[in-house]
Amino acid sequence: MAEPSATSGVTEINQENRTLRDLVEIYRHLSGLALQDADIGTVAELIARRTAVTVAVISQKMGILAAASPGESYEHSVQYVHDHLIHPRLAHLLAMAGKTRRALRLPDPARNAAMIVAPILIGDTVPAYLVSLFVPPVEDVPEQSEDTHLLIAEHAATICGVILARERVITSAGSQVRDDLIEGLLSGSGRDHDEVVRWAHHLGFDSERNHRVLSVLIEAPPGGSERSKLVAEHAAAATARLFVAQSPDAITAVRAREVIVVLSEPATPGTGIRAEQLGALCVQRLGALFPDVGVSIGIGGGFREPAHIARSYEEARRTNEAIRRLGRRGAVVAFDSLGISHLLLQVPDPEALREFANDILGEVLRHEQEHQSKYVATLKCYFQENNSLRRAAERLHVHPNTITYRVRRVEEITGLDLENYRDRLAVQVALEILETLGEAEV
Template identity: 30%
Template sequence: MARTLLDLLYDEAPRADFDRLVEEAGDDPDARRSYDVALRLRELIARQRSREAELSALYDTASDLTAIRDVNAILSAIVRRARQLLKADMTYLSLNDEGEGASYMKVTDGALSAEFRTLRLPLGTGLLGLVAQTGAPYFTSDYQHDERFVHRRFVDDAVAGEGIRAILGVPLVVEGRVIGALLATHRTVRPFPPEEVSLLTSFAAHASVALENARLFADLDEANAQLRAQAEAVEEAARAHDQLTGLLLHRSTLAEVVAVLGEVLGGSRVAVLDADGHVLAGDAAPGPGPGRAALDQAVASGHSVELDDGYLAPALAGQEHLATVLVHGGPRLDRAGRRTLERGAIVAGLVLLFARSVDEAEERLGGALLTDLIEGSEADPARLRQRARSQRLRLDAGCVVAVAEVPTGERHRAARAAARLARAAEGLAVEHRGRPVLLVPAHDDAQAVGQRLRAALAEACGEPVTLGVAPGPRHPVDGALPAAYDEARRCLEALLALGRVGECADPAALGVTRLLLGTSGPGELDDFVARALGPVLDHDRRRGTDLVTTLEAWFAEGGRSRAAAERLHVHPNTVAQRLDRVTELLGARWREPDAALDLQLALRVARLRSQQPAD
């Protein structure tokens, strides 16, 4: 079975082949588990290939910006690649005509009608006109029925003629000015996930750079006719741009970006700072760094700002401030030099985005490995060790498993913080069943390691974090990790049941308490009450009767009906009739010792859940 599933994975077989194979295996549980693992691997491989295709397309587009001077060819390539990667039915790019107050089609890919390729939309009309007017991205899963947009008959007719339903649009921005929009459409109703919005935004950024380059070269031609010196300066800026863009093609580091930028800016000293002002690469100027006002001005405008002793330029991705490029200690920068600085900031931002993509891919692979380890779903230890080596996992001296409970609103932040902590400790982290799970080397006892992890996660979330920890095996890839994970999870459940939120505990600290409290949650208690008492509760709810109270009184009086009647202030015949009804609902065995014990426990749990004291 496993060998056949691997063959299907290798052959990139369709999902139906996997389904047919597991159906042929019948009720074999091993076959079902292998099938589930194979489907997860198939999905992971597909996502990885998709991400590689996205990055490759972005690299190809960046290469085009250095190799192609025909802006129409660049824009056509961008629109075509965007359609391929987003698997859209049609993509198109529009440019604004400010004099007319409209946005017109510049490039389309996948359009069926000539009318659509020549469409002009007044600014603010439809989704395209709204994006082109506001400079903000918009998307809709079903445009014709979306009342957020201003609908015009001739626009809706053109959209209907193309069969368009779902639309995603992002702005084209040059020097802080919206010059048009890039859109992707589908002819079926569907949502747009964040990664598709981000990808189309990246292509829009390349389109903006292409248009900006076209404008710069037009300026260059005009300046060359007027002044040779100025033309030479602009040519130098273009060469610097090509040199900086070439760094992207070779997947260079921030340090290499800093070195090249310092050279092309006449020996200036260059530093790249993160959004909080910490140095990521290069040599920052002495002192407190750029002022908040100058930084806000640069971020708002998207351009460089002159300081008392240098210049700064922001690296932006949409509305996200990725980093700041600071230049000091060099010659005064002319217009071309400041443009070069701004391009350097764009390159630095792209390097950071690419690095982030690589980190996210590693986190996904590490999370998949940890999931397989704690679920015991990977049966080949040799394969597990190979995957662990690829993640630079260092657990030969033992490990600690930690399971965290965080406030619902902080789960994403906690998951990111857990990934950073695990990566720094040469361990792994994953969000498993709604909770962050960490596997880290055991440099100390489990409780001490857990206290440090709890404190770090709480600081990252700004909220109390509850943590259950357990010592893991010396070699976690050999199949013993699921038991350690279960121990840590039971410790966490016990802490939550005891109301000890914001604490950390291991098995030694909780003893047998974790076995009593760590396995049954609200769902299990609900199931128990429903099985033992459900028909009676439903009867009381529907008929307005009081069978539950009668049962409580009957058990409290040791099964004596007359005493129960006195306790309830009713006639003994009433109690007898009610108990007969209970027998109809639960069957004759409810009075037997085992069934009666379950029924009394269910009554007690139901009473405690309702927070109403018994009479």
């Protein structure tokens, strides 16, 4: 067997030296990208250009985070990766590399070829993979050995991990700043008006439009288990997504059992979805997705100045807490629509309200249960029409004499005189209590 000539030995050494120099240069460029705040797309472009292969960064869910092919556009590269890499067996191949925590040369069943898969690590997690798909070599680009390709892929994956980790930190920090700004607006802790305006505008608040704050209270399924808490968290996240999807400029904050939404009203009256409609849609969607989760929504008063965000939130919160305390699960209540109910809802003990209403109209309610009469509805309509027998009769589609009879009958049952201011006021308050508690059709 002929021994290798000295010339061939020198050639091999020179080739190894060139390969080593290329490897060192690629390493240096990759490390430089991490220092230059580059993104993972730039890493993919560098590897594709220097190794003459198509490179992609694939997420755990098979999403294409970045792609690059020598001499091709980004769009063409993404399409190429989608057509030649994304297939049912890919998840299994990625998992293999993820378990080893190192770059592997694996078969590419979609093209009957091979590819290198390098897991991208952030701490102990593998959020993505760097994949090299081999294509015919490009002229004037030196070919690397298999081991060299593996080394390059591993180092590139390390750099991608550094970049992704940095992006996570930046995103987390930005999210924390955003949350702090929202909390400052909701609490009214701004030091002066200009500061509050800056905070609001930084969050995308449009001072040219009216806004309202919604407080969405989320009640976890019964049991208090970890699963119940997790379901409630998912319901809260889904609530925030729903409002942003329906109103992209909505400002949301998610707490442990509450989602707060600063919602802009339609620019033109009569167009778009109003806060009450979105609230009802939210209750409906959550009821379908999370049937065991309780939800109620309080809507604060309208405002245009950012300084009034805290007031509207306080109105929404107090309204929501009160209606939940009264057992009105699934209710959507606007503060502006409460009227005297706003005061009634501030009573700590709902039983005290029930006792008052029962003292005034208890006999009437019992009479209605026995005889299916319409006294409560008649009284409500009669008072709403400012004691007009004719208008009340028109609304209820009865003769005015029927209204007269029912009013007089109430006086007989209760012993009250509805011509007397105090008696009439007591009956009106009792009717409002019954409506607020939702315990009678009025």
